[in-house]
Amino acid sequence: MKNNYPKIGIRPIIDGRRGGIRESLEETTMNLAKSVAKLYSETLKYPDGSPVQCVLSDTCIGGVKEAANCAEKFERENVGLTLSVTPCWCYGSETIDMNPFIPKAIWGFNGTERPGAVYLAAALAAHTQKGLPAFGIYGKDVQDIGDTTIPDDVKEKLLRFARAGLAVAQMRGKSYLAIGSVSMGIAGSMVNPDFLQEYLGIRAEFVDASEILRRIQLEIYDKDEFAKALEWTRKNCKEGEDYNPDHLKHDREQKDKDWEFIIKMTLIMRDLLIGNPRLNEMGFGEEALGHNAIAGGFQGQRQWTDFLPDGDFSEAMLNSSFDWNGIREAFTFATEDDYLNGISMLFGHLLTNTAQIFADVRTYWSPESIERVTGWKPDGILENGAIHLINSGSCTLDGTGQQSDSEGNPVMKPHWEITQDEVNKMLDATTFHPASLEYMRGGGFSSQFLTKAGIPVTMCRLNLVKGQGPVLQIAEGWTATFPDEVFDIINKRTDKTWPSTFFVPRLTGKGRFTDVYSVMNYWGANHGAISYGHIGADLITLASTLSIPVNMHNVDDKDVFRPSAWSSFGSDNEGADYRACSTYGPLYK
Numbered sequence: 001m002k003n004n005y006p007k008i009g010i011r012p013i014i015d016g017r018r019g020g021i022r023e024s025l026e027e028t029t030m031n032l033a034k035s036v037a038k039l040y041s042e043t044l045k046y047p048d049g050s051p052v053q054c055v056l057s058d059t060c061i062g063g064v065k066e067a068a069n070c071a072e073k074f075e076r077e078n079v080g081l082t083l084s085v086t087p088c089w090c091y092g093s094e095t096i097d098m099n100p101f102i103p104k105a106i107w108g109f110n111g112t113e114r115p116g117a118v119y120l121a122a123a124l125a126a127h128t129q130k131g132l133p134a135f136g137i138y139g140k141d142v143q144d145i146g147d148t149t150i151p152d153d154v155k156e157k158l159l160r161f162a163r164a165g166l167a168v169a170q171m172r173g174k175s176y177l178a179i180g181s182v183s184m185g186i187a188g189s190m191v192n193p194d195f196l197q198e199y200l201g202i203r204a205e206f207v208d209a210s211e212i213l214r215r216i217q218l219e220i221y222d223k224d225e226f227a228k229a230l231e232w233t234r235k236n237c238k239e240g241e242d243y244n245p246d247h248l249k250h251d252r253e254q255k256d257k258d259w260e261f262i263i264k265m266t267l268i269m270r271d272l273l274i275g276n277p278r279l280n281e282m283g284f285g286e287e288a289l290g291h292n293a294i295a296g297g298f299q300g301q302r303q304w305t306d307f308l309p310d311g312d313f314s315e316a317m318l319n320s321s322f323d324w325n326g327i328r329e330a331f332t333f334a335t336e337d338d339y340l341n342g343i344s345m346l347f348g349h350l351l352t353n354t355a356q357i358f359a360d361v362r363t364y365w366s367p368e369s370i371e372r373v374t375g376w377k378p379d380g381i382l383e384n385g386a387i388h389l390i391n392s393g394s395c396t397l398d399g400t401g402q403q404s405d406s407e408g409n410p411v412m413k414p415h416w417e418i419t420q421d422e423v424n425k426m427l428d429a430t431t432f433h434p435a436s437l438e439y440m441r442g443g444g445f446s447s448q449f450l451t452k453a454g455i456p457v458t459m460c461r462l463n464l465v466k467g468q469g470p471v472l473q474i475a476e477g478w479t480a481t482f483p484d485e486v487f488d489i490i491n492k493r494t495d496k497t498w499p500s501t502f503f504v505p506r507l508t509g510k511g512r513f514t515d516v517y518s519v520m521n522y523w524g525a526n527h528g529a530i531s532y533g534h535i536g537a538d539l540i541t542l543a544s545t546l547s548i549p550v551n552m553h554n555v556d557d558k559d560v561f562r563p564s565a566w567s568s569f570g571s572d573n574e575g576a577d578y579r580a581c582s583t584y585g586p587l588y589k
Contacts (some may be wrong), residue, residue, distance in 0.1 A: 003339065004078055006078055006079065007054060009079035009082040010055070011057050011067075011079065011082055011097065012030050013085065013090045014086065015062065016091050022394075025114070028145060030056075032086075032109065035150060036404055036506045040162055044162060054127075055073070057070040062414050063095065064095070067493075070097065082099075082103075082105075083106070083140075085109070085122075086106075086108060089114060089118045100132060102169075103135075105161045106123055107122055107138075107154065109139075110140070113144075119136060120136055120137075124565075127564070133563035134564065134565075135563050136263075137154055139153055161561070163351050164351070167351055170201055174203070175294065176292065176343070177205045177206075178191045178299075179272065183301050183338070186338055192204075198587075199469075205293060207272060209298075209303070214438065216265075220287055221267045225267060228325075229323070230260060233263055237313075237432050238430070238431050240448060243434075243436070244436065254443065258443045261308070271287065273291060273293040273331065275289045279338075282447060293329075295333070298336075300337075301336060301440075305439075307441065310393075310442065311441075312392055312446040319332070319394070321398050321415040322397075326413055327420070330398065333359075335358050335392070338358075341529050348535065351531070352414070352533055356530065357529070358391060358527065358530075359391045359395060359501060360527060361389060361526060363387070364387055365490070365502075367382070374482075382504065384502075384504070384515060385515075385517070386516065387519065388500065388503075389503050389528065390498050392498055393446025395499040397430050400425075411532065412455060413532075425537050430447050430448065430449045430499075432445040432447055433446055436495055447498075450500050451499070456477065457532060458476045458535045460475070460537060461524055469581075469586075471548065472539065474536045474552065474554070475553070476555065477503055477504050477505035477506050479503060506554050522552055524552075536559075537561065544566065547584045549577045550577060560573060568580075
């Protein structure tokens, strides 16, 4: 997808009084803004790996006219979020950002020469009074006037706000593409256009699954790319053992046809999402445009998979950071068209630029059950048990854990950091087994692997609650593995052709994180989105920007960063979050 990525607008705010005061602060204020722009452009990247761009106001903003001039420039420059910075007292309501659709924050410099903290408090009070929530940033330690160093505590909040704000801005105006309809009665497949539009600024697009068949039958795909993809797949995707009973097994000729079919499916699904100029050259101008989709999903079961090859291979490859064309940004594509999990994956992808794992939250394995079934007594990270995350072969191959950092630890990287050697390792660690024909009567191939242990991950899930609206669940933890012989026993108790990730949440000893069982017991749906890294705090900030309350998380209270207005809704963080989100409502209502 060709993206005109949103930029971060930096607003240097100044005391408007001329005749000495303003003049003495012009350079200091603008330098403060430049130091933040430098931090953002050197630290943050867009999904294609390019540095995040910042736009500065042409002048310092000392009053309403300069604020309006800045707003006009930001609109021309595609600014999607704003940060106001000031080292001094300024005129509160005259200088704040009044755009109701743009996330906003204010950094009030902690200095004694000029009362930047006083402006911060006054401006935030104005935001709260006007119903325009803003994040307040104030350093713990006093700095000297003219010091453009950004303290670590300030830096953390600046970056957290920017990551969340960029995610909001990148979703705005895009589409979610639902291919098919509701899968097996899964409520998350019942795509709600109002939620997508009002909370995320995303348009709901619907395409019947028959469109895939139409394009296959009429050959509306790049046939040269298909030949390339088929050759690459035969060379790199290892076909595993067929575990189907003999009377159901497909013969070699049918399996080869299935491979060709699912590769065409993959090309067509991608073209539906983002378009393909090659189709225009072939005379299919409408099809070449795509649906401007930032995420999507495929219904699959059952109407499709009862007689046609499943979407497991297509979903696995789209969600991975590479394919036959090389290393690229991973798509966000939901199995069973569970759009609520797809949007949860999208949150993680936009915050980290990494591929996301889609999985069933399938089984809690207690330590007692592990020992009873396998004869092995779990210890270490598994001493309290684990949650088995597993789904029908649709998981990103990045989830193998075959990427590594400079110290050799398993990680999941943004695509621009992934090497070809790591791609080869991911493929080597994955086997594509013929689909279980009792489940998927039409055939296909499911990816199978076991995620490496020790990867820090965060699982999240959006749920819709009648009368309440959307809520977000978050659980930080780590991946874990079993000894081979133990995993073999556990794996054979479910579908052994599917990819497995064992998740151990970080426990707090209370509430929903009393133990591993509690996390499983309180999870709100059958699916979860798993992102690399402990990003719970960023998810909380993002959720508050969208007025989505968080009903479950294990993030330390000191790391929770929400708009300053949230403190006006009570001292209990969870209750205040619900009340604030209810009061402000959807961002695009």
